[in-house]
Amino acid sequence: xxxxxxxxxxxxxxxxxxxxxxxxxxxxxxxxxxxxxxxxxxxxxxxxxxxxxxxxxxxxxxxxxxxxxxxxxxxxxxxxxxxxxxxxxxxxxxxxxxxxxxxxxxxxxxxxxxx
Amino acid sequence: xxxxxxxxxxxxxxxxxxxxxxxxxxxxxxxxxxxxxxxxxxxxxxxxxxxxxxxxxxxxxxxxxxxxxxxxxxxxxxxxxxxxxxxxxxxxxxxxxxxxxxxxxxxxxx
Numbered sequence: 001x002x003x004x005x006x007x008x009x010x011x012x013x014x015x016x017x018x019x020x021x022x023x024x025x026x027x028x029x030x031x032x033x034x035x036x037x038x039x040x041x042x043x044x045x046x047x048x049x050x051x052x053x054x055x056x057x058x059x060x061x062x063x064x065x066x067x068x069x070x071x072x073x074x075x076x077x078x079x080x081x082x083x084x085x086x087x088x089x090x091x092x093x094x095x096x097x098x099x100x101x102x103x104x105x106x107x108x109x110x111x112x113x114x115x
Numbered sequence: 116x117x118x119x120x121x122x123x124x125x126x127x128x129x130x131x132x133x134x135x136x137x138x139x140x141x142x143x144x145x146x147x148x149x150x151x152x153x154x155x156x157x158x159x160x161x162x163x164x165x166x167x168x169x170x171x172x173x174x175x176x177x178x179x180x181x182x183x184x185x186x187x188x189x190x191x192x193x194x195x196x197x198x199x200x201x202x203x204x205x206x207x208x209x210x211x212x213x214x215x216x217x218x219x220x221x222x223x224x225x
Binding site for chain 2: 004031033035040041042043044045048055056091093095101102103104105106107108109
């Protein structure tokens with residue numbers, strides 16, 4: 001079974017530029033999550049999708065971050081404009097239904113460096 | 116905010132059991148204990164979870180105290196590939212927000 005795919009794996013940009021990350025979840029998984037992991041910390045949930053609808057985006061900095069999952073499969077996370085403090089690993093995860101005690105499966109992440 | 120307390124780092128000799136403690140003294144009745152690990156440059160990987168009974172799978176065992184205020188993850192025969200950051204997470208039923216803390220950095224030494 002193929003895992004969660006993410007691209008690019010690494011990205012370096014200057015502050016105030018924009019950047020986008022792509023995630024393809026495990027086939028058949030209805031729920032998709034984006035996490036931000038700052039160096040030395042655990043991942044923090046940014047947004048959760050159930051199919052193509054947003055379930056929870058309470059921790060997403062909406063003035064600069066946006067995410068979409070238009071067809072309920074793959075998803076894009078965008079930052080515009082980027083700040084130095086956005087330097088982090090952006091992890092995508094998916095789970096089957098998003099209910100109860102489901103296991104979340106994580107992708108390898110995209111490492112972003114903002115200069 | 117994470118509801119768990121874990122040691123910052125631990126060492127273990129290869130082939131020996133690794134016992135990783137976690138304190139979750141404020142856990143409530145409907146909250147499960149989850150363990151994930153993150154090997155360098157990879158995403159977190161699920162290990163095991165439980166509510167109040169001890170659990171075992173092919174990767175590890177989870178021992179939860181009777182009052183549920185603490186737990187221990189046991190890797191019975193640690194290998195070098197078990198070197199990783201181990202996260203203990205308490206999570207209410209039907210809550211998909213995995214509130215990771217800083218975890219325990221386990222180093223398995225030859």
